[in-house]
Amino acid sequence: MSRLLIFIYGLICYLLGLGTLTWFILFIGGWEFLPRHIDSDTPGPLSIALITNLSILILFALQHSIMARLSFKQRWNKIIPRAAERSTYLLFSAIMMTIICLYWQPIDGTVWIINNTPGKIILILLYVLGWSIAVAASTVINHFELFGLQQVYLNFTNKPEPDPYFSESSFYKIIRHPIQFGTLIGIWSTPIMSATHLMLSTGLTIYIFISLKYEEQDLVRTLGEKYRDYQKRVSMIIPFSK
Numbered sequence: 249m250s251r252l253l254i255f256i257y258g259l260i261c262y263l264l265g266l267g268t269l270t271w272f273i274l275f276i277g278g279w280e281f282l283p284r285h286i287d288s289d290t291p292g293p294l295s296i297a298l299i300t301n302l303s304i305l306i307l308f309a310l311q312h313s314i315m316a317r318l319s320f321k322q323r324w325n326k327i328i329p330r331a332a333e334r335s336t337y338l339l340f341s342a343i344m345m346t347i348i349c350l351y352w353q354p355i356d357g358t359v360w361i362i363n364n365t366p367g368k369i370i371l372i373l374l375y376v377l378g379w380s381i382a383v384a385a386s387t388v389i390n391h392f393e394l395f396g397l398q399q400v401y402l403n404f405t406n407k408p409e410p411d412p413y414f415s416e417s418s419f420y421k422i423i424r425h426p427i428q429f430g431t432l433i434g435i436w437s438t439p440i441m442s443a444t445h446l447m448l449s450t451g452l453t454i455y456i457f458i459s460l461k462y463e464e465q466d467l468v469r470t471l472g473e474k475y476r477d478y479q480k481r482v483s484m485i486i487p488f489s490k
Contacts, residue, residue: 251404254332258400261335261342265395268345273379275349276435276448287442289354297353298447304352305451308344313459315340318466331403334396348448357443368439378433381419385426388418414471416478422487424478425463428456429485460484 278285291297314320315337328336362368392398402409419426435449464484467475 251406254329255400255404257332258335258396261339262395262397264342265338268342268349271349272345273434276438276445277375278438278440278445284349286352286445286448287354287440291354291356291444294355297355297444300351300353301355301447301451304344304347305448305455308348308451309455309459311340311344312455313462316459316466317462318469329403331399332396334393334399338396352444352448355443355447359441359443359446361441362439371437371439374437375434378430378435378437381430382427382434383430385419385430388420388426389415412470414474414478416482420482422482424482424484425460428460429487432456432485457485 274282275285278287280288282288315324321333324336325333362371386394390398392401399409423429432453435452438445441449464479468479
């Protein structure tokens with residue numbers, strides 16, 4: 249694959265990744281201007297909804313976890329050019345986000361409804377704050393590298409990729425995984441917590457905590473003693489907590 253094609257491929261994957269992530273954020277927020285959101289459909293048979301949603305969660309977890317592991321990347325790079333590896337991960341992630349937004353099944357029941365205006369405003373602001381933290385934290389650690397655009401650009405310009413590095417700055421001074429922290433706030437902050445929303449938020453929360461265990465192992469392998477020292481000093485997911 250030529251460098252130009254890899255660059256175009258990476259750019260397309262980047263746009264798809266951003267687009268589907270934005271779609272998912274709005275989908276789980278239950279915004280009524282969308283033709284379909286987390287609470288827009290009428291519940292059907294419970295068994296079908298549970299089986300469908302559980303299958304989607306398993307596929308989501310497998311795709312994100314397996315493709316993010318160093319051992320998988322080493323094998324994957326024999327098929328996919330190294331410069332396009334992150335873009336391909338983003339492409340498959342975009343497909344999974346699309347599946348969630350299109351095929352997540354409604355479940356009858358409501359866990360809580362906040363009807364008073366101050367409560368609604370607070371939860372909506374928390375929702376916005378959570379996703380803002382997640383997006384802002386991605387820029388601190390190099391947003392374009394995280395979304396694969398830097399790799400395809402460096403490959404296109406025939407420049408070497410920089411060595412892995414770690415810097416404690418901004419959010420990362422008080423928490424090791426602010427992207428996941430912001431995501432957790434975003435998926436749980438809602439004035440209306442339906443059973444449909446609860447299953448998705450619970451499934452994603454379980455996945456986040458399981459995936460962090462393996463991500464930390466990869467970070468230790470890559471960054472060594474520097475990251476071990478960071479683990480001792482900074483909380484993983486709860487700010488300012490030891």
